[in-house]
Amino acid sequence: MEISTRDLVTVLHGMGFGALFMLAFSGAMAELYRMSASAAATRPSSREQTLLAVYLIGMVVLAWLTVFSGAYIVYPWYRAVPPAGVTDLSEYPRRLLLSSGRTSEWHNVGMEWKEHVSWLAPIAMTMVAYVALKYRRAITRPRRMRTAVLGFAAAAFVATGIAGAFGAFLNKYAPVRGGSVIVLMESEK
């Protein structure tokens, strides 16, 4: 069982950072909603507030790690230009997709949207974390603040979903390959 360094970094970008960030959304949305529900009769304890702070800051860090690792590590591999005369495009995903009319729109629509829209998520989530941690329960006052914060959190989820879904499809049609090989396990046969 082996994996290339590029595969490993791509998995870390998509599953380690991106998917973990997406998984964290349900917890964040539920807690933000519960915390800001005007009918709530209780106020979070300092321990709960600390946990929420760690959770939201963790989400912000994951969001930024996802977009920076994608844009500055994985994307340059994706858009690498093959040397003249190379006919095997398997290590040049962008060129591989563009080489056929049946796959070119995965790049022209999928990658072009993914590479930009994903950046809305960390911007929105940083704001959500800042406002939630600064105002805590007071984000119900006035109600518009809660609506805005939850709206931007939902937008960050949608942006991440778009980027993640296209990332998964792109990895099916033109995976980022190459780099040195890491042997994880070897059969004795």
Add this chain to the structure above:
Amino acid sequence: MSTTQPRGGTGRDTDSLPNGPAAAAILAAGIGCGAVGILAFAGDASDSVGRLLNIYNPTGTLSGVTTLAIIIWLVAWFALNRLWRTRNLDTGGIYVAAFALLAVGFLLTFPPFMDLLQGK
């Protein structure tokens, strides 16, 4: 997060905070998201703008689009926060503007919409 405590429990009092800092953060996030869309569109529509935005060649135009958008977002946040940090604002219009800019961010990064605007 299983334990809660009654009203008036621990923690600083956030009820008396003005809404200005929140409004600044929310509008700045909208400006940042809108900037991503506008810069992505500009880089796509104009080759010369695209070349200007190419500040790190392995990543191409995306490097300039996102770096500039982050700078615009942070500068807007800093400036709006300085302006509004002690104020209580009527935030209705501010939040509508923030969501409109967020929508700009989504639409102008969507390639078929970019193409539509460019008449392609």
